[in-house]
């Protein structure tokens with residue numbers, strides 16, 4: 001039977017990035033994913049915010065043109081609020097290309113990646129799969145998404161609060177649209193969150209997300225209703241792709257690590273509770289996760305895992321969790337209309353400034369540098 005230092009379950013961005021960092025530290029790393037191809041079953045719009053692109057080396061050719069304007073609409077769709085930045089704030093990635101790039105980077109660093117292999121269970125260092133022989137592993141990284149099985153098997157915390165999101169993606173004819181991010185606050189189509197259209201001049205992504213229990217029909221029906229007259233939507237010029245999945249929005253989980261393993265990305269609840277963005281968090285958290293795992297595996301000292309403390313991250317997110325609850329409290333179209341109206345005109349200046357800080361701000365998630373002991377690179 002094979003023995004490895006680390007099994008990483010999940011070849012999403014969190015798993016592949018963590019695997020690359022661990023393999024760069026000469027650890028013997030095996031990554032498994034149940035998907036047969038990383039270009040299939042994509043669950044994200046792929047909007048990367050400016051601060052992520054400044055911090056991580058994503059190749060430019062995998063990113064669409066920059067988007068600087070956000071338009072916020074009430075349920076009536078009348079009189080949207082326009083918020084504009086002087087910089088490119090959002091770029092939508094070719095996610096199949098990004099996963100392929102992250103896959104190659106992990107493999108070049110020395111990790112072995114097995115696709116079409118499902119993690120089944122782990123106990124006392126023995127990890128079993130469907131589609132591959134079991135292995136012995138010193139440590140498991142659960143990067144297996146919002147409904148993490150690894151979290152349950154290791155007795156770590158699990159996500160309990162979710163939005164569910166769905167979107168369609170299609171190409172648009174060049175020069176026919178103005179790049180913008182249209183956000184619709186309407187609890188009838190997106191209870192507790194937003195409907196969106198992001199069009200960067202090459203592709204349009206039209207989506208909705210919300211609390212599943214508050215949806216009057218399934219998310220796919222709501223998406224079809226929304227897409228029929230979504231603001232800023234351009235005519236498709238190519239095939240439609242459908243994407244969707246759960247989004248954990250209860251904040252980073254408290255108990256993320258134990259001597260058998262740790263969690264990263266969605267499995268750790270590392271999604272901004274307010275914006276539901278998880279790509280920046282999963283990359284940043286992977287850096288800390290890898291650094292903690294390396295220290296622990298080198299020393300065998302369980303106290304090394306204390307640095308990976310979900311409770312500390314949660315404290316930094318109190319404000320965002322509060323705003324999430326306020327967002328979730330907008331339950332009627334009248335309340336949503338009033339909330340957008342509060343941002344209009346001179347009286348709405350302070351509200352617009354808060355919205356701009358959330359949408360265009362420099363804060364990052366989680367602030368991993370603060371969690372490192374003094375003196376570490």
Ligand SMILES: Cc1cc2nc3c(=O)[nH]c(=O)nc-3n(C[C@H](O)[C@H](O)[C@H](O)COP(=O)(O)OP(=O)(O)OC[C@H]3O[C@@H](n4cnc5c(N)ncnc54)[C@H](O)[C@@H]3O)c2cc1C
Nearest residue numbers: 010012013014034044045046047119145165265266278279
């Ligand atoms: C519709 C939608 C749109 C979104 N849009 C954005 C956005 O534009 N910007 C943003 O920042 N965030 C967005 N998010 C959130 C973001 O996509 C996620 O937070 C992020 O992709 C999480 O990455 P991950 O690697 O942790 O998890 P995932 O990408 O979910 O990867 C988990 C992997 O684990 C694998 N897996 C699961 N169980 C097993 C098993 N038992 N055995 C083997 N493999 C397994 C899965 O196949 C999957 O490949 C969106 C989410 C949704 C649902």
